[in-house]
Amino acid sequence: xxxxxxxxxxxxxxxxxxxxxxxxxxxxxxxxxxxxxxxxxxxxxxxxxxxxxxxxxxxxxxxxxxxxxxxxxxxxxxxxxxxxxxxxxxxxxxxxxxxxxxxxxxxxxxxxxxxxxxxxxxxxxxxxxxxxxxxxxxxxxxxxxxxxxxxxxxxxxxxxxxxxxxxxxxxxxxxxxxxxxxxxxxxxxxxxxxxxxxxxx
Numbered sequence: 502x503x504x505x506x507x508x509x510x511x512x513x514x515x516x517x518x519x520x521x522x523x524x525x526x527x528x529x530x531x532x533x534x535x536x537x538x539x540x541x542x543x544x545x546x547x548x549x550x551x552x553x554x555x556x557x558x559x560x561x562x563x564x565x566x567x568x569x570x571x572x573x574x575x576x577x578x579x580x581x582x583x584x585x586x587x588x589x590x591x592x593x594x595x596x597x598x599x600x601x602x603x604x605x606x607x608x609x610x611x612x613x614x615x616x617x618x619x620x621x622x623x624x625x626x627x628x629x630x631x632x633x634x635x636x637x638x639x640x641x642x643x644x645x646x647x648x649x650x651x652x653x654x655x656x657x658x659x660x661x662x663x664x665x666x667x668x669x670x671x672x673x674x675x676x677x678x679x680x681x682x683x684x685x686x687x688x689x690x691x692x693x694x695x696x697x698x699x700x701x702x
Contacts, residue, residue: 516687518680535680537671539570543577546623546651546669551585555621559593561608562629574625598629605632613640627652627659627668
């Protein structure tokens, strides 16, 4: 993850919490983070596809070199495939797709044109998966029969698609609760008087 502030910016040491992005490596005082284990969740997603007998799998979406979340999800999916012992050429990686329906559509369209042997895809975000489902249908594939797609995020919209979107869910409520608790704890530590101050009062 890249720093978003300009050189010379004055960074006040106020407590802050990142949600879904790690704080490690960011030179910002009092910065914490609450994240999903994107790597391990992605390992599990691809293992599910492997357990269902898929041997030609694509991983699509995101820009791993630009986004830490994309990078972790790609790495986890790749690790699961490598652990399976299948030939490396059976895995197709297409990472030039932002987290949106349109680019998910374009990514799947490209993958199916170049690699028609693909029988399953792990889309690293549900919005990418939804676009990919439509591209597969437009290409004459039947999602859930001759092509399986699994997403990531657990968007409610996935429940209303036909077929329903298989996905790795992450609880927004839990992330928000954990982040709020972490921030409040950090604020208490930040505002607590030093022992010397307490003596004077």
